[in-house]
Amino acid sequence: MDVLALTQKFPQTQNLAGQDMTTFAVNSTELADIVKYLRDEQSFDLLADLCGMDWKDRTPQFGVVIHLLSTKNREYVRLHAPCVDDTVPTISDIHPGANWHEREAYDMFGIKFVGHPDPRRILMWEAYPYHPLRKDFPLAGIEVPFPAADVAAVTGQTVEPAPMMGGPFVSSGGLMSGAEPQALDQSWNEEKPKS
Amino acid sequence: MKTTKEISLGDIAARSEELRGESMTLNMGPSHPATHGVLRLSLELDGDTVTKCDPVIGYLHRGDEKIAENMTYNQFVPYTDRLDYLAPLANNVAYAIAVEKLAGLKMPERCEAIRVVCCEMARISSHLLGLGVYAMDTGAWTVFMYTFTEREKLYTLFEELTGARFTTSYTRIGGLTRDLPEGWLQRVETFCDGVLKTIDEVDRLLTRNGIFLERTEGIAPISKELALAYGLTGPNLRASGVAFDLRKDKPYSGYEKYDFDIPVGTKGDCFDRYLVRMEEVRQSVRILRQVIKTMPGGAWYAEDAKKIFLPPKAKIMTKMEELIQNFMLVTEGPQIPAGEIYFEAENPKGSLGFYIVSNGGGVPYRLRIHGPSFVSLSILPAIVPGNFLTDISSILGSLDFVMGECDR
Numbered sequence: 154m155d156v157l158a159l160t161q162k163f164p165q166t167q168n169l170a171g172q173d174m175t176t177f178a179v180n181s182t183e184l185a186d187i188v189k190y191l192r193d194e195q196s197f198d199l200l201a202d203l204c205g206m207d208w209k210d211r212t213p214q215f216g217v218v219i220h221l222l223s224t225k226n227r228e229y230v231r232l233h234a235p236c237v238d239d240t241v242p243t244i245s246d247i248h249p250g251a252n253w254h255e256r257e258a259y260d261m262f263g264i265k266f267v268g269h270p271d272p273r274r275i276l277m278w279e280a281y282p283y284h285p286l287r288k289d290f291p292l293a294g295i296e297v298p299f300p301a302a303d304v305a306a307v308t309g310q311t312v313e314p315a316p317m318m319g320g321p322f323v324s325s326g327g328l329m330s331g332a333e334p335q336a337l338d339q340s341w342n343e344e345k346p347k348s
Numbered sequence: 349m350k351t352t353k354e355i356s357l358g359d360i361a362a363r364s365e366e367l368r369g370e371s372m373t374l375n376m377g378p379s380h381p382a383t384h385g386v387l388r389l390s391l392e393l394d395g396d397t398v399t400k401c402d403p404v405i406g407y408l409h410r411g412d413e414k415i416a417e418n419m420t421y422n423q424f425v426p427y428t429d430r431l432d433y434l435a436p437l438a439n440n441v442a443y444a445i446a447v448e449k450l451a452g453l454k455m456p457e458r459c460e461a462i463r464v465v466c467c468e469m470a471r472i473s474s475h476l477l478g479l480g481v482y483a484m485d486t487g488a489w490t491v492f493m494y495t496f497t498e499r500e501k502l503y504t505l506f507e508e509l510t511g512a513r514f515t516t517s518y519t520r521i522g523g524l525t526r527d528l529p530e531g532w533l534q535r536v537e538t539f540c541d542g543v544l545k546t547i548d549e550v551d552r553l554l555t556r557n558g559i560f561l562e563r564t565e566g567i568a569p570i571s572k573e574l575a576l577a578y579g580l581t582g583p584n585l586r587a588s589g590v591a592f593d594l595r596k597d598k599p600y601s602g603y604e605k606y607d608f609d610i611p612v613g614t615k616g617d618c619f620d621r622y623l624v625r626m627e628e629v630r631q632s633v634r635i636l637r638q639v640i641k642t643m644p645g646g647a648w649y650a651e652d653a654k655k656i657f658l659p660p661k662a663k664i665m666t667k668m669e670e671l672i673q674n675f676m677l678v679t680e681g682p683q684i685p686a687g688e689i690y691f692e693a694e695n696p697k698g699s700l701g702f703y704i705v706s707n708g709g710g711v712p713y714r715l716r717i718h719g720p721s722f723v724s725l726s727i728l729p730a731i732v733p734g735n736f737l738t739d740i741s742s743i744l745g746s747l748d749f750v751m752g753e754c755d756r
Contacts, residue, residue, distance in 0.1 A: 224592040231688075250727075253723075
């Protein structure tokens with residue numbers, strides 16, 4: 154791909170020297186223009202993947218990673234777009250396939266896509282209150298109301314966190330004595346029962 | 349006296365014109381034989397014609413990506429079985445290659461060749477099921493019996509190789525769980541002869557079958573542009589006339605060494621998708637025969653990757669260094685350097701992609717799974733409206749999706 158042409162046209166774009174493919178950090182206000190430019194001028198015609206990211210300690214905390222594929226030149230390009238106030242402009246008008254990927258990124262991370270035609274959850278149910286792939290969400294889950302209110306009214310059922318005492322067990326590394334393998338998710342265990 | 353009235357097409361059209369405007373909402377699934385799993389289609393119907401289709405997914409969502417962030421790389425291998433559970437071997441291989449690329453590992457030739465065998469057998473297995481149930485969805489029961497007989501033979505071979513018929517978990521980061529069993533390749537060769545006969549049989553049963561043609565030809569065509577816009581991959585993309593196959597265009601695991609053709613469709617309708625899969629089975633057999641003929645000897649795992657692949661069991665029991673190495677690997681996981689990688693493999697359903705971000709150590713920071721079935725289903729709202737309700741089973745069968753990979 155023509156890296157120079159892209160960085161000249163969009164001077165705020167930064168080449169990150171990716172180890173497996175050309176990688177750019179892009180300004181999210183320019184994201185849609187860049188994706189369109191890459192599709193029309195550099196024949197990146199297929200959206201390989203779009204996913205959300207929770208960078209935890211970075212600011213901004215959330216971002217979107219886009220992988221584009223050129224079926225003509227047989228190459229990939231990766232775009233890192235950090236969120237602004239947890240929002241990113243949609244690219245679903247450029248690649249209609251991004252529609253569902255963006256819904257998933259919203260569902261899992263709470264990233265809002267400005268201009269998205271159908272901003273609903275996709276994997277979790279509509280009334281689900283959390284965004285489970287965020288780093289502060291426990292692996293076991295959090296107790297939430299049962300999705301079907303009429304069933305819950307009769308049975309009093311809720312959606313409970315998963316039992317986590319069975320693992321997976323991973324050592325935290327460091328000194329061997331302090332690194333006994335334990336379940337990474339300690340939201341509840343033998344000592345601390347689930348609330 | 350008997351009076352007769354000739355019914356003309358005009359009458360029917362006029363009558364259906366009167367009925368137009370009354371739309372109806374129909375829920376198809378989540379448990380419907382044609383939805384191949386737990387997919388719900390929320391349909392709006394005008395008579396027999398679908399005017400709107402809204403797929404509802406997530407019934408099989410298990411949070412695989414979240415789970416992956418909480419375990420070591422090798423602990424996640426069994427979860428990859430449950431992505432496209434009709435081709436677990438291909439998922440194992442794709443995942444292992446992705447992590448190995450991140451670690452910068454080069455696999456020995458024998459390991460690569462064994463993985464190619466696994467991938468192609470998984471492709472045949474997945475397509476046999478896909479073709480069988482597709483034919484069943486369109487009303488041809490017998491084909492399913494023929495393809496399933498072959499699939500059983502494949503499963504017996506998988507069992508011999510991996511110890512499991514279904515959830516194989518065959519690969520490890522940096523190698524495999526075990527080498528090939530004695531005489532196994534000859535049995536694969538025998539299977540290859542049989543499966544070609546079955547495919548010819550299916551060919552005779554379906555390809556010129558009037559009913560099958562009626563139900564698939566010209567139904568839900570996906571143009572080249574539409575397929576690319578929605579990011580379709582694999583057989584569905586190729587049926588639309590885009591000759592793109594990662595095995596040829598971005599070769600991995602030594603695919604560049606083998607000679608095979610990429611079947612490409614012209615119209616991208618349900619029939620083309622069927623034809624492409626049929627030919628892919630034949631091409632897979634061609635690849636299998638070449639690999640079997642040229643199967644290299646030597647190591648079947650990366651012997652120099654001491655911080656990634658487990659040492660041989662005999663050495664663990666007798667040598668101190670290997671014992672420590674084994675203990676560290678099991679408790680802390682294979683040590684993968686920091687970085688990010690996106691790797692896609694040509695799986696039976698399309699490109700299965702893994703985007704892995706590592707901060708170093710044995711647990712990934714983020715593991716994103718890009719399932720091709722997710723993409724194949726996202727195109728439904730664009731291609732289903734305008735078709736008859738009965739065509740939906742053909743369309744779903746022709747897209748050959750699997751919910752395990754869609755919902756993850």
